[in-house]
Amino acid sequence: MKRRVVITACSAITPIGYKRSDIIESLQQGRSGVKPLRDDGLLTQYIHSRVFGTVDYPIDYGFTRKDTKTMGPVAFYACQVAKDVLATSGLEQEFITSGRLGVSFSSTHGSPTVQRNIYKTFFSQLQSEFSSIGAVDYLKSMVHTTAVNITRMFGITGRVIASSTACTTSSQSIGFGYEMIKYGMQDAMICGGADEYDTTTVAVFDNLLACSVDYNDRPECTPRPFDARRDGLVVGEGAGAVLLEEYESAKARGADILGEVIGFACNNNGGDLILPNLDGITATLRLALADADISPQDVDFVSAHATATKMGDVIEAQAIDAVYGSKPLVTGLKSYMGHTMGSCGAIEMILTLYMMEQGFIAPTLNLESVDERCSMLNHVREITNTETRVAAIQNFAFGGVNTCLLVANDR
Amino acid sequence: MMNRDELQEQIVAILVDDFEFENPGLTDNLRDDHGFDSIDAIELLAKIEKMLGFQLAREEKEKAMSIRTINDILDYIEAIQASHKS
Structure with missing residues (x-):
């Protein structure tokens, strides 16, 4: 059984906006969401990188305590975007709780805010009679906290996939959700990922000399993917959810079809857990094309992983080429x-859908002087009005995990 | 040591402020009428410990799992207070 899989709703909380119109405006106006790193009172003083992709606008969640008692900040993000996609989907409540809708959603490591508070309790209250560790801290900080808070909030009884693979977490979520529907295991899946403000991730990448440090006084000038003066990645926060549905049933119920997932691939480099690997990445991109049964010439736009690390961008450029x-x-x-x-x-899938629908492709921000080792690509340097029929969204993670999603514009 | 009226005032305030109870009645079923579950019970015990100023033993906490109403909570705390006094 192979069924077509379409995207019928999406929502993203990002450093450049939450509402679809805000995100599109940010992309069209070249507005950065990178801000000074907030102080966490614990680790920031030891971190060299002082920049962070920041969600600094209020969000009206409207959740009750019944919902929130098992949620850390990452689950607030996750449940909010899941709520959005269900609200806009028009799916009947009977279907949502039928077992035919599943959830494929995760985060890098549960809620680090909750974990940080546990450490603070141990380090600062060792002599105290009363622990401030909550009864639900595990439920807030376990790695599948986002997925199961979504199922709990909406009474979803289908499959749960919580693939936590760092930078490929949500591309895997979408890919595995796509396969669930394609092969008939589920009829619809809420797919995505979330991560909250977290300094432990910044500290780890900072320690590996992978974080941007040269633009601490000009946050909006970094990261600089493919640019000759790039100096590393900038950690950020956010969430994205898409609703995937089997094509025939989506069409029959008159759902708004935003795009079609036509291919997915995921592999591993089979070796080093950190270094980017040309053979592994190249194989992923080709496997996705094979899954979609299309040729490389059919792809109009590549959303590159492009973290702005020194070697990562070069290897990715070579693979794309x-x-x-x-x-x-x-x-x-x-x-x-x-x-x-x-x-x-x-998030990159959703931004790509927005751009496909609007008929433009945004340029890579801060790409002023292309690194000559990446110059063989067709870099977008300014807003480009164009029809995108097929786009590739590629992501690569520590652990040697590579993914590529192919999405077609069905409008 | 607090009397029952003082205990009731404090417990009701906790249930309203921290657990978002609406118009709690002393004989309401905590689970059926207010959605109070086992997670809430553990959280409430931590607040009761702070209120009383001492830690509860594990067996004392396990006795709390049979609580069904606010009156049960007050009975439970009164018994705890009495046993710690003696």
């Missing part, structure tokens, strides 16, 4: 908001 040549437009969307970690694949 090897598979596609210089035909497709290429943009590194992290240039607008930093690396939103577990949510980046979903």
